Amino acid sequence: MDELISILREIHPDVDYETATNLVDGKILDSFDIISLVGEIADKFDVVVSAEYMIPENFNSAQALWNLIQKLQDDE
Amino acid sequence: MHNHVLKDLKNTVEKYPDKTAFCGEKSALSFRQLDRAIDGIGSFILGEGIRRSPVVVFMEKSPEEVASFFGIIRAGCYYVPIDAEMPSVRIHLILENVQADLLICDEDTEEKARDLGFGGKIVRYGEIAETAVDEAALTAVYDESIDTDPLYVVFTSGSTGIPKGVVGCHRAVNDYIDQLSEVLGFTDETVFGNQTPLYLDACFKELFPTIRYGATTYFVPKTLFMQPLKLVQYLNEKKINTVCWVVSALTIISAFGTFKTEIPKYLRTIAFGSEVFPIKQFRMWRQALPEATFTNLYGPTEGTGMCCYYRVDRDFEEGESIPIGRPFDNTDILLLDEEDREVTKASGKQGEICIRGTSLTLGYMNNPEKTSESFTRNPLQIHWPELIYRTGDIGRYNERGELMFVSRKDFQIKHMGHRIELGEIEVNAQMIEGITGAACVYDKEKGKIVLFYSGDKEEAEMKVLLKDSLPRYMVPNVTRKLERIPLTSNGKTDRVTLMSMVR
Numbered sequence: 067m068d069e070l071i072s073i074l075r076e077i078h079p080d081v082d083y084e085t086a087t088n089l090v091d092g093k094i095l096d097s098f099d100i101i102s103l104v105g106e107i108a109d110k111f112d113v114v115v116s117a118e119y120m121i122p123e124n125f126n127s128a129q130a131l132w133n134l135i136q137k138l139q140d141d142e
Numbered sequence: 143m144h145n146h147v148l149k150d151l152k153n154t155v156e157k158y159p160d161k162t163a164f165c166g167e168k169s170a171l172s173f174r175q176l177d178r179a180i181d182g183i184g185s186f187i188l189g190e191g192i193r194r195s196p197v198v199v200f201m202e203k204s205p206e207e208v209a210s211f212f213g214i215i216r217a218g219c220y221y222v223p224i225d226a227e228m229p230s231v232r233i234h235l236i237l238e239n240v241q242a243d244l245l246i247c248d249e250d251t252e253e254k255a256r257d258l259g260f261g262g263k264i265v266r267y268g269e270i271a272e273t274a275v276d277e278a279a280l281t282a283v284y285d286e287s288i289d290t291d292p293l294y295v296v297f298t299s300g301s302t303g304i305p306k307g308v309v310g311c312h313r314a315v316n317d318y319i320d321q322l323s324e325v326l327g328f329t330d331e332t333v334f335g336n337q338t339p340l341y342l343d344a345c346f347k348e349l350f351p352t353i354r355y356g357a358t359t360y361f362v363p364k365t366l367f368m369q370p371l372k373l374v375q376y377l378n379e380k381k382i383n384t385v386c387w388v389v390s391a392l393t394i395i396s397a398f399g400t401f402k403t404e405i406p407k408y409l410r411t412i413a414f415g416s417e418v419f420p421i422k423q424f425r426m427w428r429q430a431l432p433e434a435t436f437t438n439l440y441g442p443t444e445g446t447g448m449c450c451y452y453r454v455d456r457d458f459e460e461g462e463s464i465p466i467g468r469p470f471d472n473t474d475i476l477l478l479d480e481e482d483r484e485v486t487k488a489s490g491k492q493g494e495i496c497i498r499g500t501s502l503t504l505g506y507m508n509n510p511e512k513t514s515e516s517f518t519r520n521p522l523q524i525h526w527p528e529l530i531y532r533t534g535d536i537g538r539y540n541e542r543g544e545l546m547f548v549s550r551k552d553f554q555i556k557h558m559g560h561r562i563e564l565g566e567i568e569v570n571a572q573m574i575e576g577i578t579g580a581a582c583v584y585d586k587e588k589g590k591i592v593l594f595y596s597g598d599k600e601e602a603e604m605k606v607l608l609k610d611s612l613p614r615y616m617v618p619n620v621t622r623k624l625e626r627i628p629l630t631s632n633g634k635t636d637r638v639t640l641m642s643m644v645r
Contacts, residue, residue: 078605080605096364101390115398117370117400120371121369121372
């Protein structure tokens with residue numbers, strides 16, 4: 067989770083990822099942020115986030131994204 | 143005969159009064175409604191006594207914003223679209239440059255508009271769109287119009303830190319739409335899915351053909367460009383058959399395995415540009431849609447939309463580049479070497495891509511210096527004054543005689559489909575208190591803008607501070623603090639060393 071937060075901080079250092087729950091709906095992350103984020107996640111966590119998982123619900127908070135990463139890791 | 147960009151509109155309204163012209167997330171306008179709003183806005187502007195002047199449009203992307211553009215044109219004025227999400231600092235630079243007397247906003251942008259310190263009058267779209275139509279006044283303006291009159295000013299990144307306003311006219315837009323429509327085959331059955339923003343010229347591909355042919359344009363919601371599956375479902379739901387997108391928007395679909403679940407089955411015409419299409423991604427598209435045509439478009443804003451095209455007619459191997467092809471009919475491309483001599487097709491040598499013809503825009507707004515740098519006399523023809531536009535792009539012809547993009551002469555980049563001068567980022571970084579040096583490079587491989595700087599700000603803080611002055615797409619992806627910016631022996635920023643530090 068810490069590693070994920072540091073990836074997120076690289077993108078937007080001014081966001082409190084511990085508490086934010088509207089990263090997508092609040093327009094904090096835009097589509098290009100999501101794309102680079104998915105790339106970083108693939109590098110760091112060795113999981114592929116495919117199209118079906120690219121929905122706001124999975125990216126609105128660091129926790130939701132972390133849950134997704136874990137789910138994808140378990141599925142493998 | 144008048145060569146006005148709205149010349150076909152009345153005809154289209156008569157043929158397809160109730161057909162949807164433009165459809166956004168919150169609203170839609172039929173051709174009849176669009177026409178009424180255009181005439182209302184045009185009449186309002188004329189009633190205000192505003193003639194042949196810039197009018198700022200500061201609205202959310204919507205069918206109503208398009209009606210404002212055309213309403214301003216109807217009044218014989220020219221529109222200046224400003225992205226409502228742009229930082230105020232940059233908006234000020236644009237407002238200062240154009241000195242407009244009128245700004246049109248909407249309910250969502252009104253508050254920000256009133257905080258801009260705009261010197262002229264601010265009106266809401268809703269207040270003016272239903273103005274009683276002054277037929278006589280509108281006709282008089284139309285009859286007086288000539289096709290070299292301006293109709294828009296769109297702002298592009300400037301290396302000195304100040305955006306440049308490109309002024310375009312009726313004649314060039316009409317010519318562009320003639321050529322583009324022929325190449326891509328637009329008709330009244332065309333259903334566009336628009337992706338590009340309305341504050342640039344990229345959206346002309348949809349806006350003008352829609353009113354000319356009675357086509358329909360859907361503004362694809364921005365949030366769908368992070369949800370590839372939903373994006374394709376949207377395209378299918380709206381039966382979209384034509385897209386003219388930046389490459390990165392197309393690869394969002396192909397890169398995440400979307401085609402395994404859903405294919406954009408109505409798509410027949412796919413045009414792309416502004417960036418290099420990674421061949422691996424491109425092949426996925428062609429495989430998913432073997433019946434569709436794929437066309438690479440190339441052209442700077444200064445050449446009115448696009449000026450070259452290549453219709454894909456063969457397979458490409460990884461590592462190859464898709465050509466930019468050939469100029470549209472009625473446009474000429476010159477390749478000039480460093481001594482301003484012509485580079486011939488057969489030589490295979492590189493030269494600066496220069497544009498000649500009707501497609502040239504009128505120049506930069508209130509900026510004679512920059513205008514004369516890029517819009518110059520044609521050095522190959524000395525007998526009378528003839529302008530060319532020097533793009534700053536380096537090109538060459540391949541063995542098939544197709545034009546290929548090679549690189550840039552300067553520090554302009556294409557990042558996520560946006561044209562950016564790295565110099566503009568550097569100037570904005572240097573303006574931050576406590577910053578003693580700044581240099582920007584682009585990591586093409588990773589698609590990241592990397593800013594090196596020296597000064598007393600931390601790396602994270604630097605990024606946050608830059609958000610106040612730069613549009614989102616220009617904010618560096620990586621900020622790196624250095625003791626000092628490395629210089630070459632003759633005192634220039636040592637970009638080679640900086641690039642090696644990125645790797």
